[in-house]
Amino acid sequence: MKIKAGVAILAFFTLMAIAGPLLIGADPAATSNDGLQGPSSAHWLGTTQTGQDILVQIVYGARVSMGVGVLSAVIATLLAVAVGLVGGYFGGAIDETFSVLTNIFLVLPSLPLIIVLAGYLPQRGVASVAVVIAVTGWAWGARVLRAQTLSVRRRDFVEAARASGERPLRIIFFEILPVLLPVIATSFLATVVGAILAEAGLSFLGLADLSTVSWGSMLYFAQNGQALLIGAWWWFIPPGLCIALIGTGLALVNFGIDEIANPRLRTIKVRKARA
Amino acid sequence: MRFLARRLGFYLLTAWAAVTLNFLIPRLMPGDPVELLVARMKDNVDPAAIEAMRRAFGLSDAGLWQQYLDYLGNLAHGELGRSITFFPTEVSSVIAGSLPWTVGLVGVATVISYLIGTSLGVLMAWKRGTWLDGVLPAATFMHAVPYFWVALALVFVFGVTLQWFPVSRAYGLDVTAGLTGEFAGSVLYHAVLPGVTIVVASMADRILGMRNVMVTTLGEDYVVMAEAKGLTSRRVMWAYAARNAILPNITSFALSLGFVVGGSVLTEIVFSYPGIGSMLLKGVENEDFPLMQGIFLVISLAVLVANFLADLAYLILDPRTKQ
Numbered sequence: 093m094k095i096k097a098g099v100a101i102l103a104f105f106t107l108m109a110i111a112g113p114l115l116i117g118a119d120p121a122a123t124s125n126d127g128l129q130g131p132s133s134a135h136w137l138g139t140t141q142t143g144q145d146i147l148v149q150i151v152y153g154a155r156v157s158m159g160v161g162v163l164s165a166v167i168a169t170l171l172a173v174a175v176g177l178v179g180g181y182f183g184g185a186i187d188e189t190f191s192v193l194t195n196i197f198l199v200l201p202s203l204p205l206i207i208v209l210a211g212y213l214p215q216r217g218v219a220s221v222a223v224v225i226a227v228t229g230w231a232w233g234a235r236v237l238r239a240q241t242l243s244v245r246r247r248d249f250v251e252a253a254r255a256s257g258e259r260p261l262r263i264i265f266f267e268i269l270p271v272l273l274p275v276i277a278t279s280f281l282a283t284v285v286g287a288i289l290a291e292a293g294l295s296f297l298g299l300a301d302l303s304t305v306s307w308g309s310m311l312y313f314a315q316n317g318q319a320l321l322i323g324a325w326w327w328f329i330p331p332g333l334c335i336a337l338i339g340t341g342l343a344l345v346n347f348g349i350d351e352i353a354n355p356r357l358r359t360i361k362v363r364k365a366r367a
Numbered sequence: 368m369r370f371l372a373r374r375l376g377f378y379l380l381t382a383w384a385a386v387t388l389n390f391l392i393p394r395l396m397p398g399d400p401v402e403l404l405v406a407r408m409k410d411n412v413d414p415a416a417i418e419a420m421r422r423a424f425g426l427s428d429a430g431l432w433q434q435y436l437d438y439l440g441n442l443a444h445g446e447l448g449r450s451i452t453f454f455p456t457e458v459s460s461v462i463a464g465s466l467p468w469t470v471g472l473v474g475v476a477t478v479i480s481y482l483i484g485t486s487l488g489v490l491m492a493w494k495r496g497t498w499l500d501g502v503l504p505a506a507t508f509m510h511a512v513p514y515f516w517v518a519l520a521l522v523f524v525f526g527v528t529l530q531w532f533p534v535s536r537a538y539g540l541d542v543t544a545g546l547t548g549e550f551a552g553s554v555l556y557h558a559v560l561p562g563v564t565i566v567v568a569s570m571a572d573r574i575l576g577m578r579n580v581m582v583t584t585l586g587e588d589y590v591v592m593a594e595a596k597g598l599t600s601r602r603v604m605w606a607y608a609a610r611n612a613i614l615p616n617i618t619s620f621a622l623s624l625g626f627v628v629g630g631s632v633l634t635e636i637v638f639s640y641p642g643i644g645s646m647l648l649k650g651v652e653n654e655d656f657p658l659m660q661g662i663f664l665v666i667s668l669a670v671l672v673a674n675f676l677a678d679l680a681y682l683i684l685d686p687r688t689k690q
Contacts (some may be wrong), residue, residue, distance in 0.1 A: 195377065196384045198622060201670050203629025204647065205388075208663045211651035212396040289513055293633050296515055297648055311516065315637070320523045328523075332516030339511015347507065347575075356582050 095348035101341030102281075105334070109158045112151035120144065120152040120305045131326050138326035141317040149305050150330050156306035157335070160222045161288035167226035168287070169280045172233030173269070179234075180241025181264050191238065197231035206290055210299045221300050225290045232286075233279035240275050244268050278346060285339045292335055307331035370688040374678045378671045385667040389660050390438050394431075447664070448657035452649055458661040461646060466665065468537055469642030472558055473631045476565035481620060484570040488577025488616075489609045492585060493600075502574065509571035514630030518564045518637035525560060532560045535639040561638045568634075569627050577616050584612040614685055621677035625670050632666075 124143035131138045137146035179190030209224045210216060244250065245268065253267045269276075294300045295308025298316075302309050314320075314328040351357045441448075447458035491499045526534035538544070538553040584590065585608050593607045594600075632644030639645060643662055650658035682688050 192377070192380065196381045199381055199625060199670065199674060200385060200388075200667050201625035201628045203626075203632060204663050204666045207632070207647060207651055208392065208659050209396075211654070211656070211659050212392065285511060289511070292513055293515065293629070296513075296633065297636065297651075299651060311519070315519065320519060320527055323523075323527065325523060328516070328519050332513060332519070335516070336508060336512040340508045343507045343510055350579070354579075354583065356586055357579055 093348070094344045094351065098341045098344030098346075098348060101337055101344070105154060105158065105338050105341070108151055109154040113155060116148055116151055118145065118148045120149045122148075130324075137330055138324070140313065140327055141319075141324075146310075146326060146330060149310055150307070150334060152305045153307045153310055153331065154334065156218065156304050157288055157291060157308065158284075158338075160218055160225070160291045160306070161284045163219070164222035164226040164229065164287040164291075165280055165283040167223060168230040168283050169233055169276065171226065171230035172237055172279065172283075173276060175230070176234040176237030177241050177264050177268060177272070180238040181245050181260065181268065187238075190234070194231045194234045194238070197228065198235060200228075202228040203290065203293060206294060207297065207299060210294055216299065216301050218301055218304065221291060221294060222287070225287045225294075229283055229286055229290065233276075233283060236275060236279050237272060240272050241268060244271055278349065281342050281345065285342045288335060288338060292331075307334055371678070371682060374675065378675055382668060382671055385664060385671075386439070386442065387435075389664050390435055393656060393660070447661035450650075450658045451655040452653045452658060458657050461658060462643065462661055462665055465641055465643045465646045468640060469631070469635065469644065470669070472561055472635075472640065472642060473565060473628065475558075476562045476631075477569065477624075477627055479562075480566040480570045481573055483566070484573025485577045485613065485616060487570075488574045489581055489604065489612070491574065491578045492581035492612075493604050493608075495582065503578075506571040506574045509567065510575060512568060513633070514564060514568045515633040515637050517568045518561070518634050521560050521564055522637065533557050534560060537641050561634050561640055564634045564637075565627070565631055568630055569623070572623055573616070573620065576619050577612065580615050581608060581612040584608045587611075610684070614681065617677055617681050617684070621674045624673050624677075628666060628670055 122144065124139070124145075126135065126139050126143045129135055129139045129143075135145050135147065137150065139145055140149075175190050175194060179187040179194075205228050206224055209227070210221065213220055213224070250263060250267055253263050258267070291300060291306065292308035292311065295302070295306050296311045296315070298312050300306070300308060302312065308331070310331040311328055314324070314331075317324075317327070319325075319327040347357075445459055447462070450456050450458050450461050453461055487502065491502060522534045525531045533539070533556065537557050538550060539557070542550050542553045544550060587608075590603060590608050593603045598607075631642075632647060634640070635642045635644035636648050643666065647659065647662045647666075649655070650662060
């Protein structure tokens with residue numbers, strides 16, 4: 093149930109990002125004379141100060157926000173797989189080094205690091221922002237994958253592959269990796285949400301590419317356009333709500349999986365056993 | 368004590384990594400930003416500022432290794448260079464002026480959020496199947512809400528619409544800073560909205576984490592045994608189940624600190640709170656690299672200290688680590 097709801101939310105936003113702009117066809121940056129209109133039949137979610145349609149911006153923003161999220165999560169997951177699997181498989185000095193590196197990146201506050209890195213970027217395009225977020229966001233996945241690799245590497249099929257003389261890298265990426273795919277998938281999804289949040293924070297500070305419409309840059313312009321003081325709630329509520337909903341969808345999927353693994357976590361009506 | 372020594376060693380190593388990262392970032396980034404900045408400033412800033420910045424980066428004609436040693440030497444003397452935004456103020460004094468605000472706000476808010484969130488998690492696990500389960504969907508939603516969006520919503524509702532609380536600065540314009548009751552009152556009044564933002568945005572993780580561990584712990588034999596002995600449910604809940612469930616919770620809390628600090632940076636900026644987060648943004652906007660880097664270093668070290676404190680709490684709560 094939870095998993096279905098979560099997948100439905102994620103599928104909705106993915107569809108919106110891919111097909112939405114094609115269906116709407118309007119220009120998200122196009123201005124009009126209807127500035128600061130509340131929601132109406134002409135503009136379902138109202139307009140900005142310069143008369144841009146919020147709904148159109150939300151739909152186009154999904155593309156940039158989720159695009160950055162996915163791109164940076166792909167890079168971060170590749171890093172996490174490399175560090176986690178290689179360290180976990182080989183053990184010894186390699187593992188020690190990789191573990192310390194992982195733990196260091198886990199402890200260091202990532203957003204301040206992202207802000208500092210973005211501050212140095214000569215131009216802050218979508219791709220460079222995604223890379224900066226990925227560099228600071230791989231550690232959690234690496235830690236989880238290392239722990240899983242440790243438990244897999246002593247299983248019979250890995251021992252068999254080793255005995256038959258397969259090279260270590262082949263064992264890691266062709267024997268162990270496929271078994272860990274579900275773990276990699278959940279850690280990938282969690283990284284996507286983290287990256288979407290980081291991109292939103294960076295855009296909100298005006299440190300990402302402000303010429304493209306993303307949910308974060310919408311919030312930046314809402315804040316700087318005094319949306320709050322004017323009372324234009326329709327301007328800043330939708331972008332934040334979208335980010336939170338994607339996070340909720342992902343959390344539902346994760347919690348659903350947890351509940352399958354550990355039925356006690358479910359919220360069924362239990363007869364009160366304790367006095 | 369081995370546990371503590373090992374953790375301390377790890378934090379020292381991480382502190383060294385943060386310091387070294389700070390040294391390497393400007394040298395690894397494309398286009399040598401410092402040279403660009405120096406070139407751009409040459410006409411309108413006095414040479415002393417440029418010299419100070421070169422010194423702050425340890426930038427000289429010497430080899431990279433020598434630069435690194437100079438940088439470490441400067442750092443050991445607390446020398447972070449001079450800020451460009453507030454020239455000729457030292458970066459260290461800019462930080463010293465803003466750090467207390469952040470430590471006060473974020474520290475108190477984090478402790479409150481931890482206490483409320485953890486207690487709620489314990490209660491929700493204990494009273495599973497009652498109306499308290501209704502908190503779960505809300506917590507699931509709040510768990511992914513951006514801090515700055517919560518801040519914006521609170522500003523809109525309680526600041527602009529209802530006008531109950533001030534929405535910017537750390538104390539009123541009409542009070543003078545000092546050890547007076549009036550000043551303290553104004554500071555508290557101004558801290559309400561940013562504080563509530565951090566509490567609300569960071570609490571969901573604590574609730575969900577504690578609930579899940581607690582539910583698992585409640586199925587353990589020693590809990591059943593405690594109940595069978597006829598102990599009061601309050602004693603079973605707190606002294607048997609929660610006491611054990613809290614250990615993994617402390618670990619995950621320590622790991623989430625970096626995230627909380629990141630969110631607090633954004634919160635401070637929404638409220639123009641004069642803490643270190645607002646300074647960081649000022650630094651980035653003005654390409655004030657010495658200030659940016661000094662702040663990153665201080666934030667990193669603060670998070671390490673907080674982690675160490677969490678380890679100490681773990682040590683007190685789990686006697687097994689004392690062996």
